[in-house]
Amino acid sequence: MTKYMILIYGDDQQWQAMTAEQRKAHAAAHDAFTAKAGAAILGGEELEPATVATSLRSDASDRVTITDGPFLETKEVVGGFYLLEAADIDEVTALASLLPEVHHGHSGVEIRPVVDHG
């Protein structure tokens, strides 16, 4: 078995603009995903919008600077994640296809295998 991180990317503004109706459908889709994936899910969270993100970097003299905002200034930001365990990539893509973000134009998911330090 291999661990995979599913990173959910999308446009924060469009997520914020969802109607109550849309939110309900969205949550139901996540529930369906969770039910289907079952024990394979090791963890997962929805993140607060990137507007409240804080980033740390250091300059040449290794002085840490704190900045407001996400690490990368892109329209699509990470909005949530799941950590799950699966036998192979086909199993993960089949499950992840259930996520509502995959089916909206502005969003999608990225699947990254987790390093096995064995």
Added chain:
Amino acid sequence: MDDDVNAAVALAHRRDWAQVLATTAQLTRDLDLAEECTQDAFAQALQTWPRDGVPARPGAWLTTIARNRARDVLRRESAFRRSMPLLVDDTAVPGPEDALDDDRLRLVFTCCHPALSPEAQIALTLRLVCGLSTAEVAHTFLVSESTMAARITRAKKKILKARIPYRVPAPEHLDERVDAVLEVVYLIFTTGHAAPDGPHLIRKDLIASAVGLARMLHLLMPADAAVSGLLALMLLIDARSATRFSSEGRLLLLSEQDRSRWNTRLVAEGVSLLTDALARRPPTRYAVEAAIAAVHAESPAWEDTDWSEIVGLYDTLLRLRPSPVVALNRATAIGLRDGPAAGLHALAPLEAEPALAGYGYLSAARADFLRLLHRWSEAALAYEEAIALTGNDVERSFLAARLAEVRARLEH
């Protein structure tokens, strides 16, 4: 004797490489090791066969050697390998129908997995399934050997880390995954048929690889209409390969080719596969393209070409798979059916198509119709444009000859 042995090894390489590697990978669960052992087995054949003679079943002999070699390595490295993630883990998953339970199919579906980039899919397929060396694959794509080696290594690493399974896909995904494989096969074929750049228009080795792959797929999945359609298409196009060039190496148009030299055996095989593929509804993209090739193959002369039939087939193809290039071919066929003025009219809306901007064949088609209409100066401009957009030397010299012809008319 040595020549015979070399020929036997070369034949085994063409015919059995995929089987030897795929069967070995089933044991090693590691593509790198399987590849190494397969290569070793062929090297050993070159040493042993001149002395002991060519075995009765070369493929079985090579598989045994490769698998023995793999077992030795695995035994030696067992402690180390146990701690490594395995490539293959298909034991827990029930396989599809038994008919599809074949190691070569597993290998093909792994190499053409959609989680790999298209470039990686083609490179892996040529290297692992067709047995081309890394240098040969690099040459095909006009990149350096080290670049190609890095690309192949990266792809293998992705297979390992992301755990792309060594498995024939489940029935509900089979059609789309077969499509992905066929896409790779057809890309190898078209790359071989019209090498995009450089001095050679045809790369026979790539055509042979693509046709060999399609034959293998057809053998393993005889009921798959998409596979039959693609094999038919490639055979029907390949049947014309001997007549695509004049003795001086000039590219010959379909209208100029000596049809008596078309390979009738390949045409017959293609048409028979096509008949089978077209019987399924709806017809697949490749079957319709093969039908277009068959209209040409079965027409005794260019003048006898049934252009109405061809336009109708392009209409079907546009519905199945809308693409600007198909629209361009359809417009060209309309010009051949109804005359150059109608052709120009059909091409006109495509001029605004962004996907065709910079596509040399559009300029070339327009240039031809303008030439037939004796609009010499416009034709000259269009040929110049087509030449500027074409990278293939043979095609360029063909267009240059046409341009010279048109310019000569201009001066009169």
